[in-house]
Amino acid sequence: MAKAKLEAGMTFGGFVLKQLLHTGGMAQLWQVTPEHSSEVLLMKVPVLAEGEDPATIVGFEMEQMIMPRLKGPHVPRFIANGDFAVQPFIVMEKIDGESLLPKLTSLPLPVQEVVEIGRKVAVALDALHHQRVVHLDIKPSNIMMRSTGEAVLVDFGLSRHLDLPDLVAEEFRLPYGTAPYMAPEQILGQRHDFRSDFFALGALLYFFATGERPFGDPPRLKGLKRRLWWDPPPPRMLNRDIPLWLQEVILRCLEVNASRRYPNAQQLLFDLNNPSEVKLTKRAHKERPDGFFVRLKRKSEPFESLIDHPKDASEGLAQAPIIAVAIDLATMSPELSEQVRQTVMRIVERSKEVRVACLNVLRLKRLALDSTLDEEGNNKHISRIVQLKDWARPLEVPQAQVSFHVLEATDPAEAILEYARENTVDHIVMGARDNSTMRKLLGSVSARVASEAPCTVTVVRDRKDQDASGG
Template sequence: MRWRLNPGMAIDGFELQEHLNTGGMAQLWTVTREGDPTPLVMKIPMLIDSDDPLPIVCFETEQMIMPRLTGPHVPRFVAAGPLDPMPYIVMERIPGESLKARLAEVPLPWPEVAAIGVTVANALHDLHLQHVIHLDVKPSNVMIRETGEAVLIDYGFARHEQLPDLLAEEFREPFGTTPYMAPEQVLQDRADPRSDLFALGVMLYFFVTGKRPFGNPRGDQIRRRLWRDPVPPRALRPECPPWLQEIILRCLEVDPNERYATAAQLALDLENPDQVTLTERAGRLERDSGMKTFKRWLKARKTKALEAPNIAGQLSRAPIVLAAVDLSPGGEDLAEALRMMITRILSIESEARIACVNILKTSRIAVDILEDAEGNSLHVQRLVQLKHWGASLDIPKERISYSVLEAPDPAAALVDYARHNNVDHIVIGARASSALRRYLGSVSSRVVAEAPCSVTVVRSPRDRRSAEG
């Protein structure tokens, strides 16, 4: 570089403190600014050491994207300098280490791997909602805040749906870290948010087994993932539960359409293993047969990349819909009206995930009796009823789940479930109005007022006629 950087050097009011790291394309320094107590880090690209234009393009990409990002899952952007005289990006310094520090400990206990997966999937969902695909998800690019949230760093290879894609415009080659690259990235397709889910699947596989599913390929070897599946995790680590293998292998599917539709749907499965629908993936102990691999090889020869970004479109086709099902006696008409509304939504939202939820109300003070007179569990009875309610919905089993929540405040429980699981839409039934409901506030009205997402309130035909009367 033409700049000789030393501690104490000032750049646009930022004073260099400690040299943290020199990577392939940038140096990292801790910096301070007078009057600002925030821990900061400055990223300075390596632009002069070679004739390679890639560091310049990656720097410009990151400089465009970072100011648009907000929330706990990204570093807070502070300032940036132009290419001339001194390019840099200043952002908050995330305390602690990246997930790369855990690689020396692999394989990790599978419960810890699942917990890591939840935090990273939630971070990816938040990033995708901001119209960005990361396209370089790997342990060194994931930090964990002291509060537990995952923070995604390094946006040099990222794609923002509403900004020019400088990498695609200036180069005709795939970009990413080869062990983590999705098959579509190999084909230079930078438009699918499910590429990040593939990379997360590679991470989970590595943390569970201690091995990368596709090794560390060089050159044209990366094309093998267009047709070659990995050794199933349980063949290497039998203690890996079938549900976790199901999730990991689904993330690693060659065809993006066979992966999870969104990061939010992936997080929901990781947090609710008892609701994961097991397919043949869960019991697999060997790679696919030669014939199946050969068919994928033939298909890979004809595969073409997408021509335009598809981030918002993919998320809109695959919402998480919470169906708040009331199974109380006398509510059959309302439950049927709710089912009709969910059916209507499924006809429009082609990849929606339906979370059927029922609240088993408990007392705030008294000791609750959660068994009937014959000693049968009320929780189990409700779960059976809930599954019976959803059995007629025309939806693949892996896209519907059932939860009975025990809570003294049904509205608060529904809102909390929606917030925690990134629910996009709540559909809830409302019974006919009464003086008591008007005085206390109905569950549906509170959900409408407090939910972090869209809410549709459904009434039965009989209750609608009563309201009109």
């Protein structure tokens, strides 16, 4: 199980902790070396303290799934993963450069430096998108510069790989991202559009060129949605040194409707490399924000009508049935557990493209405060993920087609139903509670799910219970 406190000199997973480099809200970064080598590497370890946001765990799982699939100079070279059952971590190369974060102390930057940053990030995004990944958290601290000049994109905890389960979207309803850089469609829950990264890059270039964030740093969803109808001051209004062509590029990246942004990173890069070829529109000549009545008209329109739903970015998404398996780890007998597993295996055999989502509900108390740790000091959320993975291992479902979710709720049946509704589940499989007095008094979770679910439900009974009841 994950260690409560890490210290220099510790060894696990074949790596020696040398120096703590950074502690953030969701993870620590350690300089490490392999046990039998002097190579300097970087280890990322999630922060798993009492009361920690479950998004920390989900984001780290997402990053563990994505990073081994990434290649090239624009992402850190992946070395190893650590299992949640022992100690979760990601080991990667240590980039011999620094992030763009220190640039914030000297804004606005010279125009040519802003353009050069834009070029390098566009090249990195092009490489990432060709690997079918939308980053969804482009910001200064997540862009590093190698000593050889290439931009390196880091931190894939909020990213979307079009060939992998999207754990963030499946488990959380609120949008996740960094407020100053989030694209409108991302705020509305759309996480599969490559052009969301161009919006974030546009916000970053605006910030670096003017010293002002185009949309501020709103702390609430209401403030985030304001950017769907309230346009920022044109960059040249804040800095007259910005050329017309660069204002055209920045404002095109910041278009609310993704169909009006650059269709791909190659075209964005072309404009940044060829200023004289940039076609100037009214965006380039804009001198002030839109007037009150123009903004009011936009605000009166449904937000969703402003968002383009692209075919190009979603064609690769797997169109496959989703099977949710609700597993009660606390009370399910070994016999019933195996019967549920056999039922799922029969369903999987009928569809090679099936997605299996293994669910467990961590039941919360209605009145008292809940601890995130069990009696032995282990994180409950992680313990149950480990148990779910152990349960699913005999299914032999490819990693890209199975995911694990611990739902925290006071009402288990409602949690399962909400998951099924929000994720368009096609089939729910679950075990029935045994014939106990508790079942008669409290009712059956499976009975409620079966009666209210928007999809097919298979309730598996323990054969011993069936024999005892004569059924």
